[in-house]
Amino acid sequence: MPELWLPGAEIHDLGDHAPTDQQYPPKAIAHITWDRNATAAAPQDWCSYEDLVGYFTGSGAGDAPHLVWDPFSGRTAQLFPADSRSKSLLSPSQSPTRTNRAGRVVIQIEAVFFPYCRYQGAVYPRLVDTPCAGWDRIHAWISSWGVPDIWPMGRPTDFSGHRDERTWEALGGWYAHAHVPYNDHTDPGSWPDLTAGPGSPGIPPQQQPVPPVTTARYQVSINGLPYGYGAQGYQVTVVGRALVAHGFGDHYRSGPGPNWTDADTENYADYQGSLGYAGQAADGVPGESSLRRLLGYLPGQRTVSVSHVVAAAGTDPGAAQGHLTYGSEVAIVEQALADEGLLDQRWVDGSFGTRTVSAYAAWQRRCGYQAGAADGIPGQASLQQLGAAQGFAVTD
Numbered sequence: 001m002p003e004l005w006l007p008g009a010e011i012h013d014l015g016d017h018a019p020t021d022q023q024y025p026p027k028a029i030a031h032i033t034w035d036r037n038a039t040a041a042a043p044q045d046w047c048s049y050e051d052l053v054g055y056f057t058g059s060g061a062g063d064a065p066h067l068v069w070d071p072f073s074g075r076t077a078q079l080f081p082a083d084s085r086s087k088s089l090l091s092p093s094q095s096p097t098r099t100n101r102a103g104r105v106v107i108q109i110e111a112v113f114f115p116y117c118r119y120q121g122a123v124y125p126r127l128v129d130t131p132c133a134g135w136d137r138i139h140a141w142i143s144s145w146g147v148p149d150i151w152p153m154g155r156p157t158d159f160s161g162h163r164d165e166r167t168w169e170a171l172g173g174w175y176a177h178a179h180v181p182y183n184d185h186t187d188p189g190s191w192p193d194l195t196a197g198p199g200s201p202g203i204p205p206q207q208q209p210v211p212p213v214t215t216a217r218y219q220v221s222i223n224g225l226p227y228g229y230g231a232q233g234y235q236v237t238v239v240g241r242a243l244v245a246h247g248f249g250d251h252y253r254s255g256p257g258p259n260w261t262d263a264d265t266e267n268y269a270d271y272q273g274s275l276g277y278a279g280q281a282a283d284g285v286p287g288e289s290s291l292r293r294l295l296g297y298l299p300g301q302r303t304v305s306v307s308h309v310v311a312a313a314g315t316d317p318g319a320a321q322g323h324l325t326y327g328s329e330v331a332i333v334e335q336a337l338a339d340e341g342l343l344d345q346r347w348v349d350g351s352f353g354t355r356t357v358s359a360y361a362a363w364q365r366r367c368g369y370q371a372g373a374a375d376g377i378p379g380q381a382s383l384q385q386l387g388a389a390q391g392f393a394v395t396d
Contacts, residue, residue, distance in 0.1 A: 074134025
């Protein structure tokens with residue numbers, strides 16, 4: 001039996017494996033991530049491999065492919081074994097096949113690419129213009145699963161759809177996303193030659209290194225919440241935004257967001273270095289001391305006590321600047337107000353000061369309260385509405 005996992009791939013097994021429909025011939029589906037809409041006149045910076053792996057292992061897991069492939073370095077992440085379906089295709093009820101399962105294997109590859117992306121100063125209009133590093137390894141592995149080297153609907157050369165249900169059901173081989181029935185995407189626009197060997201024609205092998213992973217990839221738990229590569233949750237967004245606010249956001253290509261990627265680790269390492277840490281103490285994974293210095297408090301589980309935030313709203317405005325009464329709970333409320341567009345991110349500091357009072361009053365008015373009922377002091381009902389909107393629990 002062929003290898004279930006691509007040799008040399010970074011394994012991020014999402015679980016949730018499911019069998020494919022064996023009555024159909026084996027297939028491979030070619031995608032590009034198409035993260036941004038760039039043009040020849042207005043190219044945009046490439047979105048990093050780390051960000052896309054973070055997306056597909058986090059909030060985008062419901063659309064995850066088998067492989068996430070960086071055509072510039074050759075790095076490849078695998079999220080499902082070859083004999084499982086993945087999830088990158090639409091599969092509406094009116095489709096005669098379950099598209100993600102319609103083959104003895106249906107191996108899906110997302111190349112981290114969009115047209116006219118800018119990478120290290122050069123602009124790449126098509127996927128085949130990149131080094132296509134590591135392509136030979138991916139191609140050989142997929143071929144080992146019996147996927148023939150043919151494009152039943154033609155090799156993709158543009159961004160137009162060509163779909164035929166009979167062909168899809170009857171013929172194995174390579175399909176562009178633009179070829180899959182009951183789907184509306186038109187990618188990938190181009191794809192490396194199935195017979196050309198490594199990379200695009202004319203690309204020398206020395207341009208195709210697969211660099212080792214050197215960024216720290218472990219997690220720690222602080223105050224009951226995870227930090228480090230693969231961690232998910234509101235606390236990851238809070239840390240990322242604080243890093244940016246303190247001038248340590250250079251490694252982000254997008255975000256920050258709720259999924260901890262290598263970019264978060266690299267930015268946090270820069271922050272640790274600014275504090276004088278070195279070696280493993282500055283590897284980009286938070287410790288309690290550095291996290292408290294960055295935020296002024298330690299984020300906690302997303303539960304907020306009405307009595308605690310009322311006490312904070314009554315104490316913090318008259319106390320010294322930055323006074324924290326129930327800092328971790330107040331920070332949850334403040335982040336929710338910021339996400340509602342009512343509080344500037346720089347004031348998400350755990351102190352229920354005058355700006356937070358004003359922002360909460362705006363939230364109360366949005367909830368329909370008027371005059372003295374919109375005084376900026378949380379009440380049970382308005383806080384529960386905010387919690388429902390932003391995903392935290394409210395207790396007495």
